[in-house]
Amino acid sequence: MTWNGKEKRRFVRASYPCKIAIFAPDEAVFTVNTENIGAGGIRVILGRELRISLLADLEVFLKDKIIKCKGRIVWVIKKDFQASDASANYDTGIEFYRISEEDRKFIKNVVESLASGQ
Numbered sequence: 292m293t294w295n296g297k298e299k300r301r302f303v304r305a306s307y308p309c310k311i312a313i314f315a316p317d318e319a320v321f322t323v324n325t326e327n328i329g330a331g332g333i334r335v336i337l338g339r340e341l342r343i344s345l346l347a348d349l350e351v352f353l354k355d356k357i358i359k360c361k362g363r364i365v366w367v368i369k370k371d372f373q374a375s376d377a378s379a380n381y382d383t384g385i386e387f388y389r390i391s392e393e394d395r396k397f398i399k400n401v402v403e404s405l406a407s408g409q
Contacts, residue, residue: 304329305405313362313385314348315341328353330399332362332386340367340381346388353401360390 308324311333315321319339326334333351341347341364351358362385370380387395 304334305402307402307405309354310352311335312350312352313337314350315345316347318345318347325351326382328398329402330387330395332365332384335383335385336370337381337383340369341383343367347385349385349387351398353398356397358390358394358398360394361388362386363388 304327306327308326309328311323311325313321313323313335318341321335321337321339323335323337326336328334328351343364343366345364347362347364349358349360349362351360364383365386366384368382370382
């Protein structure tokens with residue numbers, strides 16, 4: 292499924308595969324690379340479907356910093372095809388829910404730097 296609608300994001304995103312650990316209550320712990328990242332959240336591909344509005348603890352490994360925050364699952368799309376990793380089936384959007392302004396600014400600066408090609 293391809294999104295053809297108007298982007299409603301408040302923050303710029305960059306395709307940047309940083310490592311993230313997702314600690315979802317009563318679920319598995321996921322350690323994956325992001326598909327993209329912005330100051331407002333991330334997109335990842337997961338092997339399990341997480342329910343919308345689920346709150347999870349996150350650890351984002353971005354450059355030389357580990358950002359710890361909360362995230363909320365805001366959308367999940369089951370992929371129509373099998374990826375090279377047969378377990379990767381759920382395209383998932385996670386909004387940063389509780390994040391310090393310092394960490395949000397750090398992510399914003401990294402993303403803007405990546406977007407400008409620096």
